[in-house]
Amino acid sequence: MExxxxxxxxxxxxxxxxLAELGSMTGSLPxxxxxxxxxxxxTxxxxxxxxxxxxxxxxLLNRFEELGLLVETTGQKRNRRYRFEPYLALFRASDSDSEDSNPETTQV
Incomplete structure (x- = not known):
């Protein structure tokens, strides 16, 4: 739920x-x-x-990357792939929290 x-x-x-940084730039909100x-x-x-x-x-993808919303993962100039890192980080944090609260995964 959290x-x-x-x-x-x-x-x-x-x-x-x-909205503040890109305004009405075509495709930004979609x-x-x-x-x-x-x-x-x-792309x-x-x-x-x-x-x-x-x-x-x-x-658009370059601007999202500049804003810290996307992370380019290939390091290449062509055929680049992007990850919505702030969103994915929520799930990694959630997984870590559940592991910490699970007595079977807690190390002594």
């Missing part, structure tokens, strides 16, 4: 950040919403999902 609350808080805070159900993406997937040009998708 993770659900954190997801709602993250959705609101990232929405405010995107991309953000998409990332909550598909937290990994590429081509973004292009197709949002029905925008490759150049627009690439620019």
């Amino acid at each position: 993770t659900a609350r954190k997801i709602i808080q993250l959705r609101e805070s990232t929405r405010q950040t995107v 991309l953000l919403e998409h990332l909550f159900s598909h937290p990994a993406t590429t 081509n997937l973004t292009k197709e999902e949002l029905d925008i040009s490759f150049a627009q998708a690439n620019k």
